[in-house]
Amino acid sequence: MRKSLAIMLSTYLILTGLALEVIAAMNGPIGSLAQRGRTVYPVLACFLVLLLLALVFPALAESDYRKVLRVMLLLSALGMFLIYVFLGFMWMFAGRFAMSVLVAVFLVLYGIALVMLGVFNYFAAQGGYRPFIYSMGRELPYIYYRYRI
Amino acid sequence: MDYDVIVIGAGAGGLSAGATLASRGFSTLVVEQSGTVGGCASYFERDGFQFDVGACIVEMPEAHERFYAGLGLRREDYVTFLRNDPLYELIDMTTGERILVPSSLEETAEMIGAYSARDAASFRWFMNKYGPVLDRFADVLLTTPQGRARDMLKVFARCPGIIKSAHVWMTPYGKLLDDLFEHPVTKGMLGNYSVIGGLPPSVQVGLMMWLVYLEHRGMYYPEGGMGAIPRGMARALEDVGGELALDTPVRRVIVDRHRARGVVLADGTPVTARAVVSNANALPLYMDLVGPEHLPGAVVKGLKSYRPSPSCTVAYLGLDYQPPMRAQHIFAMASPELLDSFWFSIFENGIPIPQSVGLVTSPTFMDPSMAPPGCGSLAFMTVAPPRPAGGSWSEIKWDYLDKGIDMLDAVFMPRVKDHIVTKTIATPEDFETRLSLPWGNIYGFSMSMLSQMAFRPGNRSRCVKGLFLCGGSTHTCSVPGAVNSGVMAADLASEEIERRRAA
Numbered sequence: 001m002r003k004s005l006a007i008m009l010s011t012y013l014i015l016t017g018l019a020l021e022v023i024a025a026m027n028g029p030i031g032s033l034a035q036r037g038r039t040v041y042p043v044l045a046c047f048l049v050l051l052l053l054a055l056v057f058p059a060l061a062e063s064d065y066r067k068v069l070r071v072m073l074l075l076s077a078l079g080m081f082l083i084y085v086f087l088g089f090m091w092m093f094a095g096r097f098a099m100s101v102l103v104a105v106f107l108v109l110y111g112i113a114l115v116m117l118g119v120f121n122y123f124a125a126q127g128g129y130r131p132f133i134y135s136m137g138r139e140l141p142y143i144y145y146r147y148r149i
Numbered sequence: 150m151d152y153d154v155i156v157i158g159a160g161a162g163g164l165s166a167g168a169t170l171a172s173r174g175f176s177t178l179v180v181e182q183s184g185t186v187g188g189c190a191s192y193f194e195r196d197g198f199q200f201d202v203g204a205c206i207v208e209m210p211e212a213h214e215r216f217y218a219g220l221g222l223r224r225e226d227y228v229t230f231l232r233n234d235p236l237y238e239l240i241d242m243t244t245g246e247r248i249l250v251p252s253s254l255e256e257t258a259e260m261i262g263a264y265s266a267r268d269a270a271s272f273r274w275f276m277n278k279y280g281p282v283l284d285r286f287a288d289v290l291l292t293t294p295q296g297r298a299r300d301m302l303k304v305f306a307r308c309p310g311i312i313k314s315a316h317v318w319m320t321p322y323g324k325l326l327d328d329l330f331e332h333p334v335t336k337g338m339l340g341n342y343s344v345i346g347g348l349p350p351s352v353q354v355g356l357m358m359w360l361v362y363l364e365h366r367g368m369y370y371p372e373g374g375m376g377a378i379p380r381g382m383a384r385a386l387e388d389v390g391g392e393l394a395l396d397t398p399v400r401r402v403i404v405d406r407h408r409a410r411g412v413v414l415a416d417g418t419p420v421t422a423r424a425v426v427s428n429a430n431a432l433p434l435y436m437d438l439v440g441p442e443h444l445p446g447a448v449v450k451g452l453k454s455y456r457p458s459p460s461c462t463v464a465y466l467g468l469d470y471q472p473p474m475r476a477q478h479i480f481a482m483a484s485p486e487l488l489d490s491f492w493f494s495i496f497e498n499g500i501p502i503p504q505s506v507g508l509v510t511s512p513t514f515m516d517p518s519m520a521p522p523g524c525g526s527l528a529f530m531t532v533a534p535p536r537p538a539g540g541s542w543s544e545i546k547w548d549y550l551d552k553g554i555d556m557l558d559a560v561f562m563p564r565v566k567d568h569i570v571t572k573t574i575a576t577p578e579d580f581e582t583r584l585s586l587p588w589g590n591i592y593g594f595s596m597s598m599l600s601q602m603a604f605r606p607g608n609r610s611r612c613v614k615g616l617f618l619c620g621g622s623t624h625t626c627s628v629p630g631a632v633n634s635g636v637m638a639a640d641l642a643s644e645e646i647e648r649r650r651a652a
Contacts, residue, residue, distance in 0.1 A: 128351075
């Protein structure tokens with residue numbers, strides 16, 4: 001993937017992540033129930049954009065990054081969709097307080113995940129970093145066990 | 150108790166731990182399974198030639214100074230280091246060009262300048278800017294025990310420069326070379342350090358520029374061969390009152406209520422001690438000598454998760470002449486991309502490539518007394534898979550050796566084949582059997598970032614009290630790293646024994 005495209009995708013992911021943080025902050029603790037419920041619309045929009053990105057960007061990536069990027073974007077889109085369904089469903093049942101907690105928790109966490117994804121994509125999209133990142137990724141799940149020795 | 154401490158293994162780490170503990174007045178026994186001391190830095194004799202088993206380069210001699218000073222002895226009385234000047238010769242594998250790499254940073258910058266003025270400026274800038282940080286980091290890392298998060302934080306607290314320049318050290322080595330240099334010779338020369346550091350350029354961290362700096366600070370070879378280092382240490386051990394038992398394998402470590410209480414020797418004799426220090430690799434130590442039944446499941450999983458460090462074959466040749474060489478070591482030089490491709494073919498696909506001769510070294514270049522008068526010796530190293538695809542080392546090793554010699558004759562040293570008096574080869578299988586190195590790997594465990602410091606087996610065992618570890622599987626950095634790790638394990642064991650005596 002060209003570096004300019006990698007930067008574009010990463011910027012989008014990071015900005016979307018930050019936007020989710022802002023939405024969570026604005027509609028979590030202070031808004032009315034209706035305002036909180038309406039957070040599902042930007043979530044739906046994010047899902048649709050992520051889905052679109054998952055269809056377009058992997059085709060522009062190098063062969064050893066294509067599958068990783070596709071799975072990454074599809075999973076984040078799927079996560080976004082599940083949050084949309086869940087929040088939309090809970091909007092019908094949850095009270096003002098419960099909804100504020102749900103919106104804050106889900107959007108803050110997902111926002112952080114998208115920011116991290118953006119950073120990961122920036123490095124992984126560059127060939128010079130990819131083997132290094134993959135190699136670390138293979139060992140990452142074991143560091144707790146290694147630390148215990 | 151029979152002893153205060155029993156040390157398993159008389160490698161550089163075990164000997165330094167044993168001697169340090171003995172010098173502090175603890176009754177110490179060092180047991181070694183083979184008939185010689187030294188482990189990876191040991192030696193053997195064949196037809197009048199003395200060969201180094203593996204290690205053949207010494208950096209950071211201050212580790213040895215510190216060790217002997219700690220015993221109240223003078224290093225000069227036990228081992229003499231001869232400085233390599235020039236450091237080594239490079240052979241460009243594509244053009245056949247030979248390049249001498251000088252022993253000072255400025256001269257090396259000038260040598261690089263002959264190919265690219267921009268590269269020379271980058272090299273000078275990098276070494277001037279980061280040299281002092283690397284200097285400090287080497288000192289701190291090698292003298293701070295590892296194993297816990299707070300030990301790791303201590304290293305960074307004592308060397309804040311390494312955090313400030315983390316963006317450089319965390320860049321993949323190959324990318325760092327691409328960013329800093331333009332000429333293929335510069336990249337090829339510096340790319341070698343990545344492989345010496347145990348990983349290919351695309352996976353290695355930028356921190357491995359450390360090695361470039363360290364070697365220019367001084368690269369040495371001991372008078373009398375690498376074996377002179379452990380022999381000197383063994384003499385020091387006995388001079389300070391420690392005992393050394395060769396040909397004494399250990400069957401298991403006695404563990405009772407999660408505490409190491411001694412060892413059972415191979416002949417069934419139990420020997421009890423207040424603490425056990427192990428120079429053996431952590432994997433056979435925990436899995437074979439301690440036993441999984443004494444370990445938490447998480448520890449077993451952690452031990453099994455380590456990836457091997459590179460393994461290699463070493464061919465040893467006795468010659469009827471001293472081969473014409475301009476430096477003790479000759480390295481093959483290839484582009485970082487080619488190094489990557491070789492590496493992955495060998496270690497991911499298990500393909501043995503006899504032609505991948507990486508290092509040729511002549512011990513007799515530095516010390517002619519290691520061969521009969523008028524003769525010389527050579528050793529050449531090729532990185533090689535631990536288990537060759539579709540066969541075993543015992544089936545293919547002689548053919549592999551002959552192909553390697555053909556390569557040596559064709560590229561490195563024309564007509565050397567006509568001068569061979571004696572030849573033999575050690576394969577990863579041999580290193581695994583004789584030195585108890587899992588997969589025959591030469592650096593203990595993988596050199597990746599997530600196998601270092603707090604993520605490498607600690608100097609103090611977390612799961613078996615009274616058990617301390619040293620050597621390559623706890624601290625890397627070759628012989629000096631092993632020597633330092635022994636001293637650190639001894640420091641921790643001393644505290645433990647004092648505490649137990651007081652109790």
